[in-house]
Every structure is written in structure tokens, then in C-alpha cells.
Amino acid sequence: MDVITIESKSYKEIVAKIDVIANYVFSQEDTKNEDEIWVDSYEVCTFLKISDRTLQRLRAAGLVSYSDIKGHYFYKIKEIKRLLEERLIKRDKEYINDLITNHHQYVKERRNTKPNK
Template sequence: MDVITIESKAYKEIVAKIDVIANYVFSQEDTKNEDEIWVDSYEVCTFLQISDRTLQRLRAKGVVAFSNIGGRCYYKIGELKRLLEERLIKSNDECMRNLITNHELYAKERRNTKQDK
């Protein structure tokens, strides 16, 4: 293992630059199109008030597009809006607003937890 030492001033400058980059990235996430936000199955079922089995059935029939990452399914908000519009799931716009709002709060909370470590 190599040990690299740098001056305290240089280290602080590097950390400051990393913070600027991180803040820029996080600010870009806030302005992205909400239809492109990815949410997991738990969030979908909780806020749209549908069962896990209903969501699984929609996946199996190929009605809903999803991505499987690490054994967890993720869905785009735009895809869920399409399901609501086509009345393939029985929910309402208020539930969709709750999903988006609560997902943003959850994402910010996780981001803050990771930064604290």
C-alpha cells in the first residue's frame, strides 16, 4: 500500500472542488424531468395504493416497463402516469403527486446520510 502525503492547503482545495462538483450534480437532479425519475416497487405500491401482486402481474404481462437492478424492480414515473391514464391501475393523481414528493424527500434523506459517512 502506498501512502501519499499532501499539504493541508492542497487537500482543502481538492475537497472544496469536490464539494462544488457534488453540489452541481445534486442541483441538476432537482431540475430534471419528473417523468424520468426512477422509483422502486415499494414506493409504487405504497403511494399508488396497489398490491405487490398487482404490480407483479403487470410486469409478467409486459404491461409496465421496468428495470431490474440487483433483484429490485424500478419504474419511471412517466410509465406509471401512462398506466394511470390508460386506467390499467386504479389510483388517482393525488397518489401520483404523493409518490413524486415522497420519493424526492426519500432521495434527499439518503443523499444526506451518504454524505455524513
């Protein structure tokens, strides 16, 4: 293993540049097309007020597109909107706005609770 040492001033400059890049990336997430936002099962169930079993039935029947990452399911907002439009989930459009709004808060909370290394 190689050990690299640098001056404290240089290290702080690198960290500052990384922070600028991270802030830019996070600010871009807020402006991206809401239809392309990925939400997890917990968010869908909580903010649309449906059961996990209902979501599981929709997946099993092939009625909703999703991504499975290590047993966690993620859905694009446009898929959830389609489910509402086709009345596969019987909720008003206000629920999708609630989902999007709360998703942004949920992401910020998770970002703030991540341990710093």
C-alpha cells in the same frame, strides 16, 4: 500499493471542489424532467397504495416497463403515469403527484443517511 501524501490545505481545497461538483449534480436532479425520474417498487407501492403483488403481476404480464438491478425493480414516472391513464392502476392523478413529491424527500433522506467514508 502507492501512498500519496499531500498538504492538509491542498486536501481541503480538493474536498471543497468535490463538494461544489456534488451540489451542482444534486441540484440538476431536482430540475430534470419529472417523467424521466426513476422510482423503486417500494415508492410505487407505498404512494400509489398498491400491493407488491399487483406490481409483480403488471411486470409479469409485460404491461409495465422496468429495470431490474440486482433484484430491485425501478420504473420511470412516465410508465407509472401511463398505467394510471390506461386505468391499469385505478388511482387518481393526485397519487402520482404524491409519488413525485415523496420521491424527492425519500432521495434526500437516503442521501443524508449514507455513511461518509
